Amino acid sequence: MTEQNQLSAATLARLGKDVQRPAYDRNQMNTGIVHLGIGAFHRAHQAVYTDAVLASGDNRWGILGVSLRSADTRDALQPQDGLYTVAVRDGSGDRFSVIGSITSVLVAPENPQAVLSAMVEPSVKIISLTVTEKGYCYAPATASLDESHPDIVHDLAHPAAPRSAIGFIVEALARRRENGTEPFTLLSCDNLPANGETLKRVVLRFAELRDPDLATFIRESVAFPSTMVDRIVPATTDTDRTIVERATGLRDAWPIMTEPFTQWVVEDHFPSGRPAWEKVGVTFVEDVDAFELMKLRLLNGSHSTLAYLGYLAGHETVSDVMQAEGFSAFIEAMMDEEITPTLPPLSGFDLSSYKAQLRERFRNPALRHRTWQIAMDGSQKLPQRLLNTIRKRIEQGKPFKRLALGVAGWMRYATGTDERGQPIDVRDPLANDFRERTHGKTSAADLLDAYLGMQQIFGKDLADNDEFRRAVGGALEQLLRDGAAVTVAKAGRD
Known part of the structure; x- marks a missing residue:
């Protein structure tokens, strides 16, 4: 791959004329969201909605992505300045857009302190998650914390160097409390029943095991809105990469293939503020x-x-x-x-x-x-x-x-x-x-x-x-x- 034909900030102008691209100055973006689990679904769903908010002129909501396991997404997106292509496909044809809402990607196992530092930044108002069901370290039959999970055992013993999403969340909240920084809202976007309540349950239990006073602070200060997310997002193949390159004129290491349908229903409880997602198609309700x-x-x-x-x-x-x-x-x-x-x-x-x-x-x-x-x-x-x-x-x-x-x-x-x-x-x-x-x-x-x-x-x-x-x-x-x-x-x- 050469720089001349690779998607990046420097090559955006070379995109095909029918390809949509970020309609805002990405250099002016601030990071307002840290997203744990920067996989294909997030990049086809929440990042697309947030890209539209940024295009409306509100530059506070750039997304810093965190991979909790693999460096693959970081390695694909870093040379592309966080840019990637979304291909919407159905029987009527394909439509291509380049999304710019990702500011950068961190790999947690490589540098957990960098992740924690990002989560503690006062500009960050939301920590969102798509870590799949297993990422919550919970027992599915009871929807409660699996206290024997190896990552939970590790994180309780080494809270300042966490491995799990739950460990990162609780340590970041502990640091924000210590610094006097307003807590963020925790936004689960995974396919769990009452996903906000499930996340709250496992976070509070972990915090109780670590420090009962910290658990009380989280219970009284942190919002856990529930959501319903819906879009079908297959895994990307080499054939998909070829399709995208032919259509856009640029090589994208990790494009997203998805369907036209997309839906996001969210409980409207964000004490620290949120993007105006309702203006770009998100449905806010009292009970999701x-x-x-x-x-x-x-x-x-x-x-x-x-x-x-x-x-x-x-x-x-x-x-x-x-x-x-x-x-x-x-x-x-x-x-x-x-x-x-x-x-x-x-x-x-x-x-x-x-x-x-x-x-x-x-x-x-x-x-x-x-x-x-x-x-x-x-x-x-x-x-x-x-x-x-x-x-x-x-x-x-x-x-x-x-x-x-x-x-x-x-x-x-x-x-x-x-x-x-x-x-x-x-x-x-x-x-x-x-x-x-x-x-x-x-x-x-x-x-x-x-x-x-x-x-x-x-x-x-x-x-x-x-x-x-x-x-x-x-x-x-x-x-x-x-x-x-x-x-x-x-x-x-x-």
């Missing part, structure tokens, strides 16, 4: 819970179900899965008959149109969203995406055979061997535990017992529930006997 539950159960629950069963059936992308026999009918019936009755009412919201729109989004052939990518970290996702919906169905005394098949699909996938006997690269914090528990087990009954012994996923209530055991065990037995394609095709005709 109903929106969040709708999205977690309908979009995320359906997405995970399609990913596990679709992967097992041999399909690479979600759009491929939706074209296969029975899958579209199966997911429509799951949405209508099993998920929708568990949702609270949303006054004035057209739920039928929302579900139809979801299925069209799943069918978008331009995205190439891989089933394997969606299948990652299933142990962290399953409780809020499928298991809590099943709990509600059990409470209602209603069947949940399609939801049970989604759970069984995860169990079959997590064994690490596909239906052709080939290994599956299972990416999950508990992958070693899966292997140990399922080794040598081939029957549905034995596999079911192995998985349900993991109470950090299923809790004691589902593990002891005969109806849950029968439904999931029967679905798992059918998957092992007939395979995912045949099982779903049959279910889709029911």
Whole structure:
């Protein structure tokens, strides 16, 4: 790659005429947000909304990104002066924009003190997070802090040199309190039920273990607004990079490919101030819970179900899965008959149109969203995406055979061997535990017992529930006997 054809501040003028670019002076940007977890989703979603705010003339809200693990994003964006391309793709074509809201990227393991110093700056009013479910160091079944998590154990012993997002947050708040600097607002943008409350719970518990007075300060002084975020963002491939370079005329090391649809619903509680996101499409509400539950159960629950069963059936992308026999009918019936009755009412919201729109989004052939990518970290996702919906169905005394098949699909996938006997690269914090528990087990009954012994996923209530055991065990037995394609095709005709 040469400097002449690489995206950067110096080469912006060489972009193709149809490519949108930052409509503001980036040299005048101040850092008002530190974002933990500077991955693809943030750069396709919150950073895009904030870019629009900066374009409106409010230069206070530049974003300093923090990678808590890998240097990949920093290494890609630093030579590009933080610039990157967002390609919005659907059947009608592609539209390209260069986003400039990222001021810089830090890699926490390389220099935790630089991250803490940035978080303590008085200009920083918001710490936002997209660290995925596992980044909260919590037990999914209880949504409470996992006090045995290695990073939590480390951070309690070495609070000034944290590793976890929670450790960084609490140490930064301790330093701001000591300095007399107003605390920031903590803004979770991850797919967690009541994500603000979940973040508050784990932060307060960590702070209590460290210093009860600090926990009291945080409880009384720090806001944790909940949010609902929605945009499908596949992992970027080399093919995507080539598409972007041909369209824009410049090489981008890490562009973002996404869909036209984007939604952000936020509880409006920002004592220290916030960007005027409402002027660029964000919906502010008093209570985000109903929106969040709708999205977690309908979009995320359906997405995970399609990913596990679709992967097992041999399909690479979600759009491929939706074209296969029975899958579209199966997911429509799951949405209508099993998920929708568990949702609270949303006054004035057209739920039928929302579900139809979801299925069209799943069918978008331009995205190439891989089933394997969606299948990652299933142990962290399953409780809020499928298991809590099943709990509600059990409470209602209603069947949940399609939801049970989604759970069984995860169990079959997590064994690490596909239906052709080939290994599956299972990416999950508990992958070693899966292997140990399922080794040598081939029957549905034995596999079911192995998985349900993991109470950090299923809790004691589902593990002891005969109806849950029968439904999931029967679905798992059918998957092992007939395979995912045949099982779903049959279910889709029911």
